[in-house]
Amino acid sequence: MNAGTFSNAGANTKIVSNSPTHSNSNARSWTFDWTAPSAGTGTISGGIAVNTVNGDGGTYGDGWSTTTVYIAEAASPNNPPSVSNVEISPNPTAGVGVDLVAQYTYSDPDGDQETGTEIRWHIDGALNIGFDGRTSISASETSIGQKWKFEVRPYDGTDYGTLVMSPEVTIVDTDSDGDGVYDSEDAFPNDPNEDTDSDGDGVGDNADAFPTDATETSDQDSDGVGDNADVFPNDPNETTDSDEDGVGDNGDAFPNDATETTDTDGDGVGNNADAFPIDPNETSDTDGDGVGDNGDAFPTDANETVDTDADGVGDNADVFPTNASETVDTDGDGVGDNADEFPTNPAETKDTDADGVGDNADVFPTDANETADSDSDGVGDNGDLYPLNPLESADSDGDGVGDNADVFPTDATETLDSDSDGVGDNADAFPTDATETSDQDSDGVGDNRDAFPTDATETLDSDSDGVGDNDDVFPHNPNETADSDYDGVGDNADAFPDDPTETLDSDGDGRGDNEQAASEAAMQKNITIAVLVLVLSGITIGVVLFMRGKNETSLVSDISKERDLQSTVVATVPEAAPPIQTTAPTVTNQWTDEAGNTWRSMSDGTTLWWNGSDWQLV
Incomplete structure (x- = not known):
């Protein structure tokens, strides 16, 4: 079971962990006690498990069966509530001016709270349902001589308890305040100082300053005007405030003007409206500047009050x-x-020359034509052709170069003479060479240095032979100018000027030295060959003599062969070779460098240099 406890296990029964089970497997029934849990637990549940067996000593064929048992909690019976000490307060009598209060003590054996208890009132023995449920009755609802009681039946929400009736209370006429006047006749039954209210205003005549005036009861300032009607109930000097400004008419200088009460300076304008309440000469300050309109030169301008210079x-x-x-x-x-x-320029106040430029800024304050001298050269910008150049102010020849910088200030075609030779750079063919000014033949060499000033192809004549170096094959040899056969020997010195293979004829026979030398060499060669032939012949003869010891036939034959050989040798001697004809290289280019040296490029690829007397191979 999920609640309650097990106990008193019988034979063959044991309780394990609050669960009963058998202690003997052969038993078929068991006994035990179960004690239910405390009230309020609600429904509880418990499981039952039974093993059905066949008793064969094994488990085959056995089976378990289970079920759950539910036990609902039985409801407890309700005990009705009860009341005691039921009575009316006060009792046993109540004055005519006293409220009635129902009193009782509620109790419930189950501890249930009171809810819906019934209360009913009885007057003179009769039930009055108009007062049902009330626990008190106002004194105004009672009358002298009435007998009041109430019944109460308690209720706890389930059951009503026994109805109980309170003792009766009689309403009697009394003198609650002991002033000698019964409460029924006393307008103030609880006030011993009052019993009458003639004007019915709720204030007794004794305390009411105006007992016959229902609108008034007091006059605190004793001025004869009731506090309700007296606007100033605590001020005996004031009773009304016609303009309702809080100041009584007697003390208000303007009793009908709610905005004013005082006129301190007696000027007929109240202090509130008077901008100057203590100055009888001023009442308003239209511009609010603190100076009255009468004394303010500018009454509508808050920034001004005085105008000294009018x-x-x-x-x-x-x-x-x-x-x-x-x-x-x-x-x-x-x-x-x-x-x-x-007027808008703090730096200027005057313009003496009326040129629109102030004297301070005007470099020429008394000259209406000039105002600035940008280059500070003492000449105004208008009259200065070079207003930004302190070194120039005029350009006499109008060439755009100032007279000071212009070497030729009156010549519009010239401004510079770089070499100071007196000829302007534009006209000077050599503007940076003081020794030259013209180049008639335009060959780049000035006329003064040009040996041929009118010949554009020549400028030098190094050997002063009257032939320019460019045309002079021998520019450094005054005796030679041409080399017709290009053999390197000038025509004047060349015995054969048109034959590049010959230059000399030493013996004057009309044959060049080269040709004669070649002939002599050929002859010498022939002589050498002849000598060689003779030597070979001698060797041959020696061989023949050596072989003479052999047979005659052989000797004769050998001699015959020797002769044949000799004949053959002689026959094969070559003729003298003709002279070798050589072609001399020709000049392909000739020039003179800046140092005055003359050079030649030859057709065979060589380069020659003239050393002053001869051409040298480089």
Whole structure:
């Protein structure tokens, strides 16, 4: 079971962990006790498990069966509530002016709370349902001589308890305040000082300053006017406030003006409206500047009150308050705008030459044609052709170069003479060479240095032979100018000027030395060959003699062969070779360098240099 406890296990029974089970497997029944849990636990549950067996000693064929048992909690019976000490307070009598209160004590054996208890009132033995459920009755609802009681039946929400009736209470006429007047006749039954209220205002005649005036009861300031009607109930000097401004009419200088009560300066204008309440000469300050309109020169201008120089401009705004001819100094330079020719320029006040430029900024303040001298050369920009160049001011020849910088200030075609030779650079063919000015043949060499000033192909004549170096094959040899056969020997010195293979004829026989030398060499060669033939012949003869010891036939034969050989040898001697004809290289280019050296490029690829007397191979 999930609640309650097990106990009193019988034979063959044991209890394990609050669960009963058998202690003997052969038993078929068991006994035990189960004690239910405390009330309020609700429904409880418990499981039952039974093993059905066949008793064969094994488990085959056995089976378990289970079920769950539920036990609902039985409801407890309700015990009805009860009441005691039932009575009315006060009792046994109640004065005519006293409230009645029902009193009782509620109790319930089950501890249930009171809810819905019934209370009913009885008057003179009769039930009065108009008072059902009430626990008190107001004194105004009772009358002298009535007998009141109430019945109460308690209820706990389930059952009603026994109805109980309280003892009766009689309503009697009394003198609660002991003033000698019964409460039924006493307007104030609880106030021994009062018993009458003639005007029915709730205040007894004794305490009511106006017992016959229902609207008044007191007069605190004793001025004969009730506090309700007296606007100033605590001020015996005031009773009304016609303008309702809080100041009584007697003390109000303006009793019908709610905005005013006082006129301190007696000027007929109340202090509230009077901007100057203690100054009888002033009442308003239209511009709110603290100066009354009567004394303010500018009553509608809060920024001004005085105009010392009477120029219509107040002293505050008037930069010159004591000068009627000036009021403004726009540029703040201390000179009024009327007198200032430049009223918005603090740096200027005058323009002596009336040129629109102030004297301070005008470099020429008395010259209306000039105002600036940008280059500070003493000449105004208008008259200065070079206003930004302090070194120049004029250009006499109008060539764009100032006279000071122009070497030729009156010649519009010239401005410079770089070499100071007196000829302008434009006209000077050599503007940086003081020794030259012209180049008639335009060959780049000045006429003074050009040996041939009118010949553009020549400039030098190194050997002074009258032939320019370019045309002179021998520019450094005054005796030679041409080499017709290009053999390197000038025509004047060449015995054969048109034959490049010959230059000399030493013996004057008309044959060149080279040709004669070749003939002599050929002859010498033939002689050498002849000598060789003779030597070979001698060797051959020696061989023959050596072989003579052999047979005659052989000797004869050998001699015959020797002769044949000799004949053959002689026959094969070559003829003298003809002279070798050589072709001399020709000049392909000739020039003179800046150092005055003359060079030649030859057709065979060689280069020659003239050393002053001969051409040298480089």
